[in-house]
Amino acid sequence: MHRVFIDGAAGTTGLEIRARLEGRGEFELILLDEARRKDGAARRAALHAADIAILCLPDExxxxxxxLAEGAATRIIDASSAHRVAPGWVYGFxxxxxxxxxxxxxxxxxxGCYPTGFLALVAPLVRAGLIPADWPFTVHAVSGYSGGGTALIARFEAESDIAFRAYGLGLAHKHLPEMQAHAGLARPPVFSPAVIPAHRGMVVEVPLALAAIPGRPDPAALHAALAxxxxxxxxxxxAPLGPAPAELLLSKSSAPWDGLHLHVFAAPDGAQARLVAVLDNLGKGASGAAIQNLNLMCGLPETAGLVL
Known part of the structure; x- marks a missing residue:
């Protein structure tokens, strides 16, 4: 049995990870009560007692x-953005x-949730040489508000009149370093994130002017590389390459889901394409990915406990 401590178990990601682990006989959860969950000594003891700790915390x-875990043999999964391009850390995709x-x-x-969609679409195409690493990528994305932390959740759930929230307008979003590094890009993409009044769900889109890309890759080649x-x-x-649907929808009542669906939509003449990823920002974008990584680190079936 593997002893697991979720540091930050009271937050959105931590709660979902705990829900996925409770009832699984392969794990024993180390729990701190409300009075001790922010106490440094209690956290240190729990971190040292665990086989694996999952950090669901702000970066600092x-x-x-x-x-606090120094001196222990504890293995760590960090769900924050603190170590996504740090030496000595394996990127958990x-x-x-x-x-x-x-x-x-x-x-x-x-x-990160947005990088999961972006990298899933772009990294294989750059690796295959279909799109040059110095191509000026853009990425547009919308997410449910649950990924924004306690304050943003409160804003959207307090009978807010917000219909659409664009942010990252200073072009320095914290996800950009991992997007660039793990796709192997010469420069970061132009990233346009937004939040919609749904609790969970995410659509990430990368538009491509294929006719302007050196070698003019055709949509079938892009699709084959992703396949x-x-x-x-x-x-x-x-999804199969073929006629595009009339629409893609995110539902306000979506249930937790840990999968990732990819699409290649193309113009009839092949001159343009829209690469689209659909995921749950709390699933494959956060808690589901942590469970997938935990399973792999413990030698368990990769999808155990996931909702697919």
Whole structure:
């Protein structure tokens, strides 16, 4: 049995991870009551007692947790953005870095929700040489408000009149370093994130002017490269290349889901394409990815406990 401590179990991501682990006989959860969950000594003891700790904390608190764990053999999954491009940390996107890399890692950094969609679409195409690494990518995305933390959740749930919230307008979003690094890009993409009045769900889109890209890759080649990249994945699904649907929808009543669906939509003449990823920002974008990584680190079936 693996002893697991969720540091930050009272937050949205931590609560969903705990819900996915409760009832699973492979794990024993180390729990701190409300009075002790922010106490440094109690956290240190729990971190040292655990086989694996999952950090669901703000960045600085996650760095503190790593310091508190020093001297122990505890393996760590960090769901914050503190270590996503840090030396010595394995990026926890199994489909891109390889399952063995995560299974054998001591320190794993969970990907961000937006980067999960962007990297799933772009990284295999850059690796295949279909799109140059110095291409000026843009990415547009909308997410449910649950990814924005306690304050944003409160704003949207307090009978807010917000219909659409664009942000990251200073072009310095904290997800940009991992997007650039793990796609192997020469420069960060132009990133346009937004929040909608739905609790969960996410659509990430990368538009491509294929006729302007050197070598003019055709949509079938893009689709084939993505199909090859995810052929063995039980989590990522690629829709067939064909006529586009009339619409893609996010539902306000969506249930938790840990999958990732990818689409390649193309103009009839092949001159343009829209690459689209659909996921749950709290699933494959956060808690589901943490559970997937935990399973791999513990030598368990990759999809155990996931909702697919």
């Amino acid at each position: 608190a996650a760095k503190e947790a790593v310091r 199994a489909e891109l870095v390889g399952r063995d890399a995560i299974a054998n890692a001591r320190f794993v950094s969970n990907p 090859a990249a995810y052929a063995q994945s039980p989590v990522v699904r690629l």
